[in-house]
Amino acid sequence: MPDDVDWLVLTDAHGNRKLAFQQVDHLxxxxxxxxxxxxxxxxxxxxxxxxxxxxxxxxxLALGAELRFDRTDDLNEPLCVYADPAGHPFCVFVA
Known part of the structure; x- marks a missing residue:
């Protein structure tokens, strides 16, 4: 993966690549x-x-997420599914 202006690469404390983001003109x-x-x-x-x-x-919610699914009443695995401002879903759940 190139390390140039189109990429943001997150690494751990040892320099291992963990997550990368690529900039695009339109999505x-x-x-x-x-x-x-x-x-x-x-x-x-x-x-x-x-x-x-x-x-x-x-x-x-304060940062602009939209709640898409609320399962906080589940005793085994409470979670919420959100969409970011671009509509991409993400989950936050109790592990």
Whole structure:
């Protein structure tokens, strides 16, 4: 993967590449879950407990996320599915 101005590469403390982002001039907003324009990214993020999930729920909404699915009442795996401002879904759940 090239290290140039079109890429942002996140590394761990040892310099190992962990996550990369590529800049593009235009990207259509995903229509997920409809198949017309598929998602280009999906992140699953975990938090240690319900209180932290509630805290990050408020933060995600404040930053422009849209709640797409709320499963916080699930006793085994509470989670929320959001879409970022470009429509890309991501999940935050209690691990």
């Amino acid at each position: 259509k907003r995903t229509t997920w879950p409809l198949p017309d324009v598929p998602m280009q990214l999906h992140l699953d993020l975990t938090v240690p407990d319900r209180e932290t999930l509630e805290h990050h729920h408020s933060g995600a």
